[in-house]
Amino acid sequence: MTHITVVQCRLIAPESTLQHIWKMMAQQQTPLINQLLHDINTHPDINTWLTANQLPSKLVETLAQPLKTQSPYQGLPGRFITSAIILVKEMYASWFAIQTQKRLSLEGKKRFLTILKSDKQLIQDSQTDFLTLCYKAQQLLKRTQNKLKLDEPQHSEKAHWSIINALYPAYNNAKTPISRAAFALLIKNNGQVPDTPENPDYYQQRRKRKEIQIRRLEEQLKASLPKGRILDSKHWENTLKLAQTPITTIEEITSLQTQLLQKYSHLPFPVFYGTNTDLTWFKNPQGRICVKFNGLNQYPFQIACNKRQYPWFQRFFTDYQSYKSHKQQVPTGLMVLRSARLLWQPTNGQGEPWNTHHLSLHCAIDNDLWTISGIQQVKQQKILQTEQKIANFHSKALEKELTPNQQQRLKASQTSLNLLKTFDINEFFPSKCSLYQGSPDIILGVSIGLENPATIAIINISTQEILTYRTTKQLLSRTRKVRNKKPNSNNSNQSLSSAYKQISNYELFLQYQQQKHHNQHQRHNAQINDANNNYGEANLGLYLNRLLAKAILELAxxxxxxxxxLPSLKNKRELIESEIRAKAELKYPGCKEKQDSYAKDYRTNVHQWSYQQLIKCIESKAAQIGIDTATGKQMNLETSQDQARNLVLNFCQKFSPTQV
Structure with missing residues (x-):
């Protein structure tokens, strides 16, 4: 599994260089993308492509070819034109995917609405009473469950949706009125048999809500095709002048209103560099890392980034120097950098747009290629993939002669395979990240929970010995200096040291939870008063997740x-909910109303953590060091330590560490 993340930096260059780049991106590349989108949207065959839900494979390249020699696109570097073609394809692929999703959702809601009937209507259709109908529904539900032969527990989400999907064809194939009504009752009640008849008012409200959803989806499917970015105000001014002329139809009013309220982007489209050899890395006389781009070789840029991301750019430099020195021996597929985007970001400033925006570089990196062991693993994977690709070409050649394009791709694959097999990592990168050597018997398990977002257990699987446990409080025990928010105002000669105080990372964690709860309350009040509700925590949650990941990997x-x-998040919601319910039942045994109230308050106060983000931080940090990660199923046990221990033991029962 490839772990792709993005690092970014600001590019420093003289004002004349920034001005030139801005004008090329804003006055040439962005208008080119706008023109390509316009040509596609107004093409005579657009309706055929919309029906097929895709564009012809070479359409964008064909439309871009004659534009290269026309003003204002003449003189635009080839990489910028290629980037424009790629972005247009991505925009339409995304638009088609969204439209397909909405179309499927609309079909599903319409199908459900045709089945949705009141209990009174179902009783009339089946010519029976409510209890008999429920009994029949229970029989059919058990028959459906037995027919599916589910491996998963029946209360799991996967089993639930398998049952729901099986009920629809069963409804269509029902032969008797009572069976058809029973299946409709099950579908209406989400695959369950109701205990009491429904409230007629609730049924009407539910049907009305579904009709509104269908109507909104139908309107969204009529949405306009992808449009470009308008970087100046001329279009808006022309629309405003048009609005001052006499308007005779409602359609004209709606169109003008949409154009006047439309938010225009003031940023040009980014430039996409799809290969790592499109970027040239070097150091200036001052020892600073710099970069040049394909098509802009006369414009060097200096890298400006934080300490966290600097090692990645240092690695880009060393990778490129190795590739430059041994171009015929180093495969580019084993370099950390995979692709990059050149884009502008707004900042505070005055004057020209290249002074009020920062030029930034976003680099996609493969974490698996950070260490020597990771490079070796990826190398073996690529060798197997390339051998399979060559075998496919040979099997096609036995059936019929390969086309010139296929022959060229076969030759390129054979060259890549020879390069991968002869590539010696230690010869070309002798000083690259040291190979981490872990004990194959020592495994670490991470459990997630409510009070403790992360609890770990380190186990020696050969002896079944628990080496150590760590809770969130213990993982965040490291202290730091922070500025004291309430200095002594009476003492004008207060020392600098008294203006700071020592707190642990766990205290920062508690402050974050309190701040989230406070902001949630503030947002609720602001929404009631229709006021601004922009309350946030300034990425403090991400920072704490990084601290947890760092502490876990240091201990590892x-x-x-x-x-x-790491725990699988597929059943996270069920796991957390069952834990909350268990606490509520212990707190108020036998009282359903108090249990529900306690569970609601508990969710508000405690369950405010991004577990997905935490796991991504752990995976990223582990990939940098060279420690493998795997996913297991976390059980709902009494303590978080037991959950972490059980996670490791259950995983080892299914797989041996050498199989991972």
């Missing part, structure tokens, strides 16, 4: 962990 290195087992 200390104990020579070879594998980290």
């Amino acid at each position: 290195q200390q104990y020579q962990v070879s594998l980290i087992i």
Whole structure:
């Protein structure tokens, strides 16, 4: 599995260079993209493509070819034109995907609405009473469950949707009125048999809500095709002048209103560099890392980034120097950098747009290629993939002669295979990241929970010995200096040291939880009063997740962990909900109303954590060090330590560490 993340930096260059880049992107490339979108949207065959839900494969290239020699696109670097073609294809692929999703959703809601009937109507159709209808529905539900032979527990989400999907064809194939009404009752009640008849008012409200959803989806499917970016105000001014002329139809009013309220982007489209050899990395006389781009070789840019991301750019430089020195021996597929985008970001400033925006570089990196062990693993994967690709070409050649394009691709694959097999990592990168050596018997498990977002257990699987446990409080025990918010105002000679105080990362964690709860309350009040509700925590949650990941990986290195087992988030909602319900039942046994109230308050106060983000941080940090990660199913046990221990033991029962 490839772990792709993005690092970014600001590009420093003279004002004349920034001005030239802005004008090329804003006055040439962005208008080119706008023109390509316009040509596609007004093409005579557009309706055929919309029906097919895709554009012809070479359409955008064909439309772009004659535009290259026309003003204002003449003189635009080839990489900018290629980037424009790629962006247009991405925009339409995304638009088609969204439209397909909405179309499927609309079909599903319409199908459900045709089945949705009141209990009174179902009783009339089946010519029976409510209890008999429920009994029949229970029989049909059990028959459906037995027919599916589900491996998953019946209460799991996967089993639930398998049952729901099986009920629709069963409804269509029902032969008797009572069976058809029973299936409709099950579909209406989400695959369950109701205990009591429904409230007629609730049924009417539910049907009305579904009709509104269908109507909104139908309007969204009529949405306009992808449009470009208008960087000046002339279009808006022309629309405003048009609005001052006499308007005779409602359609004209609606069209003008849409154009006047439309938010225009003031940023040009980015430039996409699809290969790592499109960027040239070097150091200036001052020792600073710099970069040049294909098509802009006369314009060097200096890298400006934070300490966290600087090692990645240092790695880009060393990778490129190795490739430059041994171009015929180093495969580019084993370099950390995969692709990059050149784009502008708004900032505070005055004057020309290239002074009020920062030029930034976003680089997509493969975390698996950070260490020597990762490079070796990726190398073996690429060798197998390339051999399979060559075998496919040979099998096609036995059936019929390969086309010139296929022959060219076969030759390129054979060259790549020879390069991969002869490539010696230690010869070309002797000083690259040291190979992490972990003990194959030492495994770390991470459990997620309510009070403790992360709890770990480190186990020696050969002896079943628990080496250590760590809770969130213990993982965040490291202290830091922070500025004291309430200095002593009476003492004018207050020392600098008294203006700061020592707090632990766990205290920062508690402050974050309190701040989230406070902001949630503020947002609720602001929404009631129709006021601004922009309350946030300034990425403090991401920072704490990085601190947790760093502490976990430092402990893993200390104990020579070879594998980290992370919990699967597929059943996270069910796991958290069952834990809350268990606490509520222990707090108020036998009182359903108090249990529901307690569970609601508990969710508001405690369950405010991004577990997906935490796991991504752990995976990214582990990939940098060279520790493998795997996913297991977390059980709902009494303590978080038991959950972390059980996560490791259950995983080892299914797989041996050497199989991961």
